[in-house]
Amino acid sequence: MDRCDALIVGGGPAGSTCARDLVRAGLDVVVLDKQAFPRDKTCAGWITPAVVAELELDTADYAKSRVFQPISGFRTGAIGGRSITLGYPSPVSFGIRRREFDEFLLSRCGARLLLGERIDSLERTDEGWLVNGRIATRLLVGAGGHFCPVARHLGSSKGSETVVAAQEVEFHLSETQRDHCRVNPAVPELYFCGDLAGYAWCFRKGDYLNVGLGREDNTRLSEHVAKFREWMIERGRIPRDTPERFHGHAYILYGHAPRPPCADAALLIGDAAGLAYSQSGEGIRPAVESAIMAAQVIVAAKADYCRANLEPYAQKLRARFGKPHPASGASAWLPAPIRNALSSHLLASPWFTRHVVMNRWFLHAGQSALGA
Ligand SMILES: Cc1cc2nc3c(=O)[nH]c(=O)nc-3n(C[C@H](O)[C@H](O)[C@H](O)COP(=O)(O)OP(=O)(O)OC[C@H]3O[C@@H](n4cnc5c(N)ncnc54)[C@H](O)[C@@H]3O)c2cc1C
Helix, strand or coil, X not given: CEEEEEEEECCCHHHHHHXXXXXXXXXXXXXXXXXXXXXXXXXXXXXXXXXXXXXCCCHHHHHHHCCCEEECEEEEEECCCCEEEEECCCCCEEXXXXXXXXXXXXHHCCCEEEXXXXXXXXXXXXXXXXXXXXXXXXXXXXXXXXXXXXXXXXXXXXXXXXXXXXXXXXXXXXXXXXHCCCCCCCCCEEEECCCCCEEEEEEEECCEEXXXXXXXXXXXXXXXXXXXXXXXXXXXXXXXXXXXXXXEEEEEECCCCCCCCEECCEEECHHHHCCECCCCCCCHHHHHHHHHHHHHHHHHCCCCCCHHHHHHHHHHHHHHHCCCCCCCCCCCCCCHHHHHHHHHHHHCCHHHHHHHHHHHHHCCCCCCCCCC
């Protein structure tokens, strides 16, 4: 029988960040992931400066052998409409490849790694949990993303949750494709759906291009994606042979049927808890921040992981991200008819785009990094 203080299910940014902080506090931690790393993760790979600070990333060192693309502007508009370009005096975000980023974070976390192993069984015991019939742990941390088995075990119900459905493709640009790609690496392109129920992006990170579209309403998602791809090709922004096959994934925005983040001897962090920002869909920052807050509460519980001792984690989430509110998404802040009529008008306004869309919704300019 293998034993540990904490078993973390999922080695994405949430799992590796929590593991790192718990190992630093002296706990014996196991991270279990169904995939071997490096692994691909469907994601645009955009991180904000708060994430860099919270992860204590040495960016010069990181960038030596990995993609790390500074972003100092955005080209935005409504799909099918005109676009405007905004500039910033210094980098306001960065582009990474999840394949590299997640492996980097996981390999430095110091926990014991069990990779390529799925969760087959979770049993509650007097001391905590028995996982897959052979690992005894006092505490279980669910960091397995949207479909996390720990979240399911604690009662998340798939059918009743409103999810963002997204499709994305990331590929290495050949020399010819580079000549036919007009997306400036420092200026990613964001285009909003007319009903504001989602947006699409073209994001060039070094020699990689990432194209995708996500919507809160997943009906005819592939059609939206195909139309967007065609539109970008017609405008000469991306190469004609940009792959047609996109990869799909779903996740919950904070506020949509939130999952209870803690139970006796168990916590959920990151996408497993459904924490992505409602307006932008950014999920890496909430994954990292929830992991840091969870680790603080776990350490303070001093090995007594009863629900009452873990409840401060739920309070920290509310203090940081606000009270979940079902109508907090970008598509919900205006009634539908007004939304449709105004979207192209608003998105053509440089003031609205800079101050509301980018600074407030996407960059969270008013919210400092945790611990800053
Ligand atoms: C198309 C798309 C684009 C996005 N773009 C961005 C972006 O640009 N910036 C941003 O901040 N956010 C973005 N997001 C959201 C972001 O990807 C997630 O919020 C983030 O990955 C959450 O991190 P996590 O660690 O909670 O989960 P994940 O990164 O999903 O990691 C979960 C891990 O758990 C493992 N796992 C799952 N099930 C099991 C199991 N049964 N047993 C064992 N292991 C398991 C998985 O293999 C995985 O490694 C995007 C999402 C999508 C779908």
